[in-house]
Amino acid sequence: MIMTEPARRKAPNPSDESPAGPEPAPAPVEEAELVKRARKGDLAAYDDLVRRYQERIYATIYHMTANHEDANDLAQEAFIKAFQALRSFKGGSSFYTWVYRIAVNKTINFLKQRKNKAQMSLDDLDFNAEHDPDLVALISDKTPRREVNLAELQEKLNAAMQKLSEPHRLVVTLHDVQGLSHEEIAKIMDCNIGTVRSRLFYARQQLQAYLSDYLQ
């Protein structure tokens, strides 16, 4: 389901040439302090941690599921599980990477258990998408499918993403959509960087094949 009314919410600067990846990590001491307090049951401290990472966690899950309701549930459950498991958090990685890993594992388990392809429930496109030069170029006269509009392009792109396997979809999401580095993705997926690169290459090839009608 595509909602026709575009959201007026400001996107996290997606028009930049570099992908809108994670912002520089907040001061580690402060995050460590928040984690320490949250571990003692301080929900206000945990609320701060949730606010810091909620958009990135939600976005990752949403791009994996292409369903707002599922993404909402899974993101909430990921943060709840992280809170319950805070005592087992050793601090070997950043809290951000650790939560990301919980969210990703939860999402992949959910997608494996989901027997049938769920109907897509896509978020609205931000108003600024219409003014993005790259996207304007895609729907310009040069595009083979001239009648296409952004909403249709969004639907086709999400449908193509859903055809990928979960690990390949995850790599594309984390790198090409969220802008994480290969190293960060390797940490989150608990694999080596070579695997990340090869999965990314294969996933792009697949997507390019699925979307050839919409690419020059």
Place this chain on the structure above:
Amino acid sequence: MNQNTENFEQLRRLLKLKRYEQPPPGYFDRFSSQVIARIRLGERGEESAVIERLLWEAPWLQRIWAAFEAKPVLAGVFGLAVCGLLITGVIYSENGDVQPVALIPVTESLPSSTEVANVNAESHPLLVKPAALETSSTNPITALETDGLLLGGLRAQPTSFVLPGRN
């Protein structure tokens, strides 16, 4: 398929579209509070789970709980009874000069071991002759009668009834 399969620039531009997908306005303003609320609810849920497990392991408690739920009057009566017991306990505890009641009379001098050994069973009310215990299943009264006392001085005697109109 695109001929230049290794040049993914067009695809990367297309993927930028996904960065413009945004949840409804205000969604992230409510998100963290919903998470915290669910965490709080889960903590309360754990407490209620302990009660549920207790009820499950003690069926009689479950029946009582069900009765209280079905008839709140019972719960009220139970509460009143508990309060009554509590008040009674407080009142009795304030009367500290009440002498403890001895169940067995205390003799002034304890008998020596030889005296204990020579106690005459017939003279002591708490000791019963073994013969008295030899009751008969067919006539227990008769068997006890031989010993004499029953219930601290009440003697059981055989009685005869003469019904009117009969010889």
